[in-house]
Amino acid sequence: MYKIREMTIEDYEQVYCLWNEIEGLALSDADSRPNIELYLNRNKGLSYVYEENNRIIGTILTGHDGRRGFIYHLAVNPNFRKQKIGNKLVEMSLNKLEEQGISKCHIFVIENNIGGNHFWSAIGWEKRSGFFVYSKDTKV
Numbered sequence: 684m685y686k687i688r689e690m691t692i693e694d695y696e697q698v699y700c701l702w703n704e705i706e707g708l709a710l711s712d713a714d715s716r717p718n719i720e721l722y723l724n725r726n727k728g729l730s731y732v733y734e735e736n737n738r739i740i741g742t743i744l745t746g747h748d749g750r751r752g753f754i755y756h757l758a759v760n761p762n763f764r765k766q767k768i769g770n771k772l773v774e775m776s777l778n779k780l781e782e783q784g785i786s787k788c789h790i791f792v793i794e795n796n797i798g799g800n801h802f803w804s805a806i807g808w809e810k811r812s813g814f815f816v817y818s819k820d821t822k823v
Contacts, residue, residue, distance in 0.1 A: 686774055690730040690742065690755040695738040698732065705758045707796030712754075722746060729779050733759070735769050741768045745776040745788075752780040752788035757802075770806060791816065 689793045690698065693717050702708055712718070728744035733741030737752055744755040754776060759768045780788055790808070792799045804810065 685733060685735045687731050687733050687771060689728060690723060690744070692716070694732055694739060695719060698742050701739060701742060701758050702756055703758070707766060707793055707799050708758055709793055710800045719744075729776060729783075731772055733773055735763070735773055741772055743766060743772040743775040743776050745780065747780060747783065747785045747788075750785070752777075752785045753787060754761060755797075757790070769802060773806065 699710075699714070699716075702710055702714065716719065721805075722744065724742075728747040729747070731743050731745075732739045740760040743757045746755075747752055754773070757769055757772060759772075777788060789811075790803060793801060794800075800810075
């Protein structure tokens with residue numbers, strides 16, 4: 684039996700293990716337990732896990748800045764792919780963003796993540812061009 688439910692910080696160990704197994708999913712200090720707890724608290728009701736028999740096999744982190752939505756770490760255990768789990772998680776997150784008045788959402792996909800890029804294109808997301816993403820640590 685499966686269910687989709689809101690992600691909580693109590694899920695962190697299982698979620699992090701899943702993320703660590705996914706090729707093309709980059710983890711950083713931003714994915715520490717304290718940082719994920721802050722993210723979940725700041726973006727209540729927008730991040731989900733997909734469970735089968737009490738085992739987390741899919742995740743999606745979703746938030747917004749009041750203007751645009753952002754998805755991070757859509758992940759599905761490779762043994763459970765091709766069952767529309769990713770689609771269900773994305774649909775749930777987009778519906779919740781829309782309920783909060785957010786009409787556009789972005790996801791950052793690593794350029795050489797072939798599976799990730801194929802997934803997002805296949806479900807109708809448009810690959811953007813014409814700009815670059817710059818990043819800087821806030822610790823100077």
